[in-house]
Amino acid sequence: MSGDRVVVVTGGASGMGLGISQRFAANGHPVAILDVQAEAVERETEALRANGAKVVGLTVDVANRAQIDAAYATIREQLGPISIVIASAGISRSQDFLTMPVDTWQRMIDVNLTGVFHSLQAALPDMVARNWGRVVTISSHAAQGGATDRAHYAASKGGVISLTKSLARAFAANGITVNTIPPSLVDTPLARFGATSGEVPPIEVIASHIPIARAGTPDDIADACEFLCSDKASYITGQEINVNGGAHM
Numbered sequence: 001m002s003g004d005r006v007v008v009v010t011g012g013a014s015g016m017g018l019g020i021s022q023r024f025a026a027n028g029h030p031v032a033i034l035d036v037q038a039e040a041v042e043r044e045t046e047a048l049r050a051n052g053a054k055v056v057g058l059t060v061d062v063a064n065r066a067q068i069d070a071a072y073a074t075i076r077e078q079l080g081p082i083s084i085v086i087a088s089a090g091i092s093r094s095q096d097f098l099t100m101p102v103d104t105w106q107r108m109i110d111v112n113l114t115g116v117f118h119s120l121q122a123a124l125p126d127m128v129a130r131n132w133g134r135v136v137t138i139s140s141h142a143a144q145g146g147a148t149d150r151a152h153y154a155a156s157k158g159g160v161i162s163l164t165k166s167l168a169r170a171f172a173a174n175g176i177t178v179n180t181i182p183p184s185l186v187d188t189p190l191a192r193f194g195a196t197s198g199e200v201p202p203i204e205v206i207a208s209h210i211p212i213a214r215a216g217t218p219d220d221i222a223d224a225c226e227f228l229c230s231d232k233a234s235y236i237t238g239q240e241i242n243v244n245g246g247a248h249m
């Protein structure tokens with residue numbers, strides 16, 4: 001897919017979001033990277049620009065509505081109306097349920113679920129105005145099967161799946177599709193941190209339990225995003241697209 005449609009990628013400075021940003025930029029799209037890691041935003045924005053891409057990098061906390069509104073105003077000013085949003089920003093930490101502080105629960109919901117709400121509420125009017133749009137949220141296998149030690153994470157991602165389906169229904173008549181990818185195990189800094197911190201087994205050990213016995217890559221996720229955001233996917237909406245090596249069927 002190549003084109004000049006403006007793409008916003010939250011969490012675009014690392015892992016899947018970075019792979020997706022690189023893919024859309026390589027295909028000729030103007031790309032806005034929104035991420036809370038200032039140094040990574042600067043580094044990855046410069047790297048994409050060095051390859052000739054039109055990129056805006058903005059340091060924002062997706063849970064902060066004022067920062068999100070300001071970021072989308074900047075994107076419109078510098079790149080134009082938004083056609084595609086990939087909501088990949090997210091956090092994941094293990095936490096025993098019975099001793100989970102309310103603040104820990106709340107921050108997980110604020111970033112992983114309310115962060116998606118903020119971005120999509122900010123972007124959808126542009127898509128409605130042009131009668132064309134594509135949204136892909138990154139949810140999680142944890143929402144589909146539960147997560148013993150991460151109830152807050154699984155609940156936040158379950159909310160993302162429900163939000164995705166609701167928006168798919170609400171905006172189907174506007175030429176906008178809204179789908180979610182619930183990955184299982186993708187080799188990213190987030191997954192590596194879980195292993196090195198001892199929260200979960202090493203990636204290779206988890207991968208050995210997946211039918212296609214390897215971790216996914218950011219490119220695997222970018223491949224699906226590229227298709228879902230193309231004109232060829234105009235009849236696919238409200239779906240959980242399981243790019244997971246068969247981990248959940």
Ligand SMILES: NC(=O)c1ccc[n+]([C@@H]2O[C@H](COP(=O)([O-])OP(=O)(O)OC[C@H]3O[C@@H](n4cnc5c(N)ncnc54)[C@H](O)[C@@H]3O)[C@@H](O)[C@H]2O)c1
Pocket residue numbers: 010011012013014015016017034035036037060061062063088089090091092111115138139140141182183184185186187188189190191
């Ligand atoms: N890696 C996996 O195995 C896996 C599996 C299932 C779901 N996921 C989900 O995939 C998405 C991408 O994760 P990843 O594995 O690429 O991790 P990652 O940590 O490499 O990338 C996530 C990015 O989101 C950013 N981010 C975090 N909080 C933010 C905030 N408040 N505001 C703005 N940006 C913020 C981080 O700075 C980071 O750059 C996440 O939503 C994650 O929950 C990951």
